[in-house]
Amino acid sequence: MKARVHVMLKTGVLDPQGKAIQHALGNLGFDGIENVRQGKVIDLELAETDKAAAEKNVIEMCEKLLANTVIESYTVEIL
Amino acid sequence: MKVGVVVFPGSNCDRDLIVGFERAGAEVTKIWHKDTSLPDGLDMIGVPGGFSFGDYLRCGAIAAQSPICRSIVDHAGKGGYVFGVCNGFQILTETGLLPGALLRNTNLKYICKTVGLKVENADTAFTSGYNQDQEIMIPIAHHDGNYTADADTVARLQGDGRVAFTYTDNPNGSVADIAGILSDNGRVLGMMPHPERASDTGHGGEDGQALFDSLIGQLAQA
Numbered sequence: 001m002k003a004r005v006h007v008m009l010k011t012g013v014l015d016p017q018g019k020a021i022q023h024a025l026g027n028l029g030f031d032g033i034e035n036v037r038q039g040k041v042i043d044l045e046l047a048e049t050d051k052a053a054a055e056k057n058v059i060e061m062c063e064k065l066l067a068n069t070v071i072e073s074y075t076v077e078i079l
Numbered sequence: 080m081k082v083g084v085v086v087f088p089g090s091n092c093d094r095d096l097i098v099g100f101e102r103a104g105a106e107v108t109k110i111w112h113k114d115t116s117l118p119d120g121l122d123m124i125g126v127p128g129g130f131s132f133g134d135y136l137r138c139g140a141i142a143a144q145s146p147i148c149r150s151i152v153d154h155a156g157k158g159g160y161v162f163g164v165c166n167g168f169q170i171l172t173e174t175g176l177l178p179g180a181l182l183r184n185t186n187l188k189y190i191c192k193t194v195g196l197k198v199e200n201a202d203t204a205f206t207s208g209y210n211q212d213q214e215i216m217i218p219i220a221h222h223d224g225n226y227t228a229d230a231d232t233v234a235r236l237q238g239d240g241r242v243a244f245t246y247t248d249n250p251n252g253s254v255a256d257i258a259g260i261l262s263d264n265g266r267v268l269g270m271m272p273h274p275e276r277a278s279d280t281g282h283g284g285e286d287g288q289a290l291f292d293s294l295i296g297q298l299a300q301a
Contacts, residue, residue: 013227014182016186016187017187064144068140070178070179
């Protein structure tokens, strides 16, 4: 079973990399970009076959390691 | 006075930190990150700067989950002293021993230069070698030193005297100019600037050595 985790900086936490991307896109002539946020995608391949158990397990991974919940939020998709 | 300095793959300030402690009179042992327990009788643990585990995932995140870090958390829980510099500070926030987190510098640049710090609280084991509000010159060398925490946490740190150092001219965007913070019992200090890189005239400055001297002096008396 595959799982995909998206990790993003929480709303309100300044994302200097997102700002730099926004600025660079503006320099390339892409107008009207109101905000850019950069995050991470982490793909996991799991031996688990039960979807609910896999999701519970991946959430625990996010809480312990994959995201720093002081500054980041995450979402888990079981694919 | 026994100090252990933890070495992770990618640590690069471990020797400097050891020299700082030794010059202050401590007996220092290196601790490899794969060790699961600490040597007996340590008074203080130093977590050095560098790029532990290549800064993969987030700075300090992988190191914070290593077995030795669980022992460091236990050591702090029992009232032991811990000192984290730069990547060591990032690791201590990732373990939860210190609140907040270190984000990418707002200018997105790796900044390597000597900066001014103000001693915000000289009444701690780490800072008693300085005068209150003294300005000292200490080098920084980091890409992710932009300290952040929610407004309540920052107010609590400030109100409880847990901000040890602030930048006199904020180089990295840290909230409230914070350069170093203490745990609630004052025995865990994390700071981005490198006092161990300002502890010899050959470094161009010795403002950092007072931190090691006062710390070891105080612990030796205790």
